[in-house]
Amino acid sequence: EAEVVLVGRSNVGKSTLMREVTGHSFDTGGSPGVTREPNHYDWAPEDFVLTDLPGFGFMSGVHEDRREEIKTNIVRYLEEYAENVLVAILVVDGKSAVDIIDRHSGPDEIPYDVEMFHFLRELGVPTVVAVNKMDKVDDRDERLDELCDRLGLYPPWKQWQEVIAPITAKSGRIEPLNEAVREHLHEHQRDDL
Ligand code: GDP
Numbered sequence: 001e002a003e004v005v006l007v008g009r010s011n012v013g014k015s016t017l018m019r020e021v022t023g024h025s026f027d028t029g030g031s032p033g034v035t036r037e038p039n040h041y042d043w044a045p046e047d048f049v050l051t052d053l054p055g056f057g058f059m060s061g062v063h064e065d066r067r068e069e070i071k072t073n074i075v076r077y078l079e080e081y082a083e084n085v086l087v088a089i090l091v092v093d094g095k096s097a098v099d100i101i102d103r104h105s106g107p108d109e110i111p112y113d114v115e116m117f118h119f120l121r122e123l124g125v126p127t128v129v130a131v132n133k134m135d136k137v138d139d140r141d142e143r144l145d146e147l148c149d150r151l152g153l154y155p156p157w158k159q160w161q162e163v164i165a166p167i168t169a170k171s172g173r174i175e176p177l178n179e180a181v182r183e184h185l186h187e188h189q190r191d192d193l
Contacts, residue, residue: 002048003040003084004181005125007074007116008091009100010055013132017091017169017177018052048086053077071112075119082123087184089177090116094131094166098146117151126184128165130177135168 008014022041040049053074078085092113093100104111120127129151137143144157144164157164162183165176 002086003051004048005051005053005085005088006091007053007088008055009112012091012093013169014052014055014091020169020172020174022050078123082125085125087181088120088125088127089130090127091130091132094134094143095136098150101150114150128180129163131164131166132169134166
């Protein structure tokens with residue numbers, strides 16, 4: 001069955017977004033790293049399943065080895081099911097993503113979000129970056145341009161509305177994401193004709 005996958009670091013608002021999209025409730029605010037296995041849900045109006053992959057990256061109280069294992073599982077899952085995946089949604093925190101990326105950029109470190117973005121593209125999976133918590137961001141255009149730059153997309157971000165979707169999941173403002181996902185789904189349908 002066709003699938004849309006959701007990936008992202010812990011605490012970026014994946015559960016909140018899932019709740020918004022599916023109308024189900026998910027553990028939010030529980031202990032970090034709680035979502036450990038892929039969870040599948042029907043995305044009602046559309047004919048596909050939404051898969052929530054475990055959050056990864058730094059989680060307090062979760063051991064380094066366990067974090068690596070989670071990351072390896074995510075990569076394996078994506079490699080195995082890439083064929084079925086219509087769209088991947090990489091959720092990031094709009095307020096902190098650029099700072100976290102910059103902090104983890106160095107000779108022997110690739111920041112997770114950037115790595116995941118490129119990995120998904122290499123797999124040929126159309127990817128939308130849901131830039132969440134935009135309610136906390138003042139310099140919106142500037143921040144989104146910086147994020148584009150870090151992801152290797154030439155700014156301004158407005159050129160990339162199929163890829164960069166600024167949202168506020170908490171208050172249900174996710175239209176740019178729906179729009180971007182829809183674009184990719186329709187492209188896919190055209191390819192099938
Ligand atoms: P997850 O670990 O990625 O599943 O993140 P959660 O959905 O549990 O959200 C983590 C925290 O971010 C919670 O306190 C949420 O209320 C908060 N959060 C989620 N979405 C938004 C948003 O759009 N704006 C703001 N300001 N906070 C949000």
